[in-house]
Ligand SMILES: [Zn+2]
């Protein structure tokens with residue numbers, strides 16, 4: 001039995017192509033250069049169907065991947081490209097019987113979600129004077145998780161979460177068994193790097209928005225350095241912007257890691273991985 005991961009989207013906040021842009025990547029015919037916003041669908045060995053992040057492309061992504069059910073959702077942080085598709089979770093609550101869907105996130109993001117979506121998360125938003133009419137609202141309930149790396153149980157599956165620097169925000173890195181998912185961060189703090197190294201990861205999925213330096217994201221330069229320090233069996237880059245061409249980035253990974261035992265490559269939308 002393996003953990004199955006579907007990459008629902010591999011692009012940065014704008015998606016690729018970038019609206020209005022006619023650069024070589026945005027006009028490329030290679031389907032691997034067409035990137036919806038970054039999110040995943042995880043089928044765990046215990047049979048949970050877990051969505052990671054609810055992008056503005058969520059409905060399209062779930063239809064394209066033929067996903068019929070979501071049991072739980074993990075939200076890494078409250079940036080628009082990771083939460084503004086949250087209303088698309090509504091059909092999974094319809095039933096029959098109608099059900100409420102658990103959402104797992106950290107304290108800061110919980111607060112932001114209530115402010116951003118009061119009609120979903122604010123307890124007293126609807127009342128006798130203002131009942132829910134029409135198609136209803138997503139019946140989501142938030143579970144605030146420990147984000148200092150302690151064990152968190154999600155319906156029998158073990159996860160650990162770590163808060164990571166991400167501009168003015170914090171984003172959550174995810175560990176599930178020997179899989180590390182670190183999709184949106186400017187760095188990974190040294191104690192977390194050491195922990196990941198000690199876990200002998202089978203798979204690390206890691207942010208890589210561009211070349212050079214970036215204030216809120218990892219780049220080829222910084223992601224490559226972290227991959228070497230973490231030393232997983234396999235690493236996959238994600239959250240790419242329109243300056244990174246898929247095949248060229250694959251080549252760059254091959255060159256950089258030609259003398260290493262780490263297999264490094266690049267995610268693309270609809271990619272399926274079993275670990
Ligand atoms: Zn993002």
Ligand SMILES: [Zn+2]
Nearest residue numbers: 077079166184
């Ligand atoms: Zn972000």
